[in-house]
Amino acid sequence: MRITPPPPEEYSPFYADYVQRAAARGDVTAALPHQLDEIRSALGSLSDAQARFKPGPAEWSIKEVVSHLIDVERVFSYRFLRVSRKDKTPLPGFEQDDFVRESMADELPLASLLDEFESIRHATIRMVQNTKDSAFAEIGSASGAPISARALAYMIVGHVDHHMASLREKYLPAA
Numbered sequence: 001m002r003i004t005p006p007p008p009e010e011y012s013p014f015y016a017d018y019v020q021r022a023a024a025r026g027d028v029t030a031a032l033p034h035q036l037d038e039i040r041s042a043l044g045s046l047s048d049a050q051a052r053f054k055p056g057p058a059e060w061s062i063k064e065v066v067s068h069l070i071d072v073e074r075v076f077s078y079r080f081l082r083v084s085r086k087d088k089t090p091l092p093g094f095e096q097d098d099f100v101r102e103s104m105a106d107e108l109p110l111a112s113l114l115d116e117f118e119s120i121r122h123a124t125i126r127m128v129q130n131t132k133d134s135a136f137a138e139i140g141s142a143s144g145a146p147i148s149a150r151a152l153a154y155m156i157v158g159h160v161d162h163h164m165a166s167l168r169e170k171y172l173p174a175a
Contacts, residue, residue: 003028003128003136003153010139010148011155018158019151021165031157032125036118038164039069044114046175051110053175060100062171065163066113067105068096070120076156077124083140084131084149093143128153 005023008016025031043051043062051062060068071094079091105113136150 003150006148006151006154010146011151012143012145012147014143014145015151015155015158018155018162020158021161022154022157025157025161028153028157029128032121032128035157035160035164036121039066039117039160040114042164042167042172043110046110048110050175052106053171055170055174059170061106062167062175063105063108063110063113064100064103065167065171066110066117067103067108068100069160069163070113070117071096071099071103072159073117073120073124073156076152076159077120077127079140079142079147080124080131080149080152080156081127083138083142083147083152084135086135086138088140090144091140091142124156 006019011019022028022031043066046062048063051066054061075094082089082091131149136148136153138149139146140149141147
């Protein structure tokens with residue numbers, strides 16, 4: 001199954017970067033499992049001390065970024081489930097900084113965080129694969145804006161790409 005890129009009216013402009021990053025990959029269904037290898041390759045050899053690195057006092061640590069990826073994977077995949085199943089109930093936003101702070105990610109082993117992301121991503125992959133083609137065009141509402149299931153699939157991939165680019169640029173050279 002090949003999911004076509006969503007038109008701009010299917011998502012908030014806030015998510016345009018994520019959608020564009022995913023669209024640049026070509027096939028988002030192939031990108032979903034490929035990102036698991038990319039994350040393990042980039043972060044898997046870091047020690048827990050290295051993974052506590054922050055490029056600045058107001059920045060998240062590498063572990064906190066991974067925790068954020070976990071949280072957003074859960075939120076976006078839940079939104080995908082609701083929207084693809086024709087649920088028109090408006091879905092609320094969430095405060096990412098609160099989620100990261102409450103995660104206590106720096107106290108967890110990096111390996112555990114990477115395993116958790118991998119587990120959740122496998123569930124996302126299976127859900128996307130098992131979704132009927134017509135459901136990708138379904139439109140719901142999240143954070144006060146229209147959102148399609150198709151856009152959410154792209155946002156899931158693009159969100160990880162966004163943070164992996166930041167990790168490679170600002171974190172990994174110094175960690």
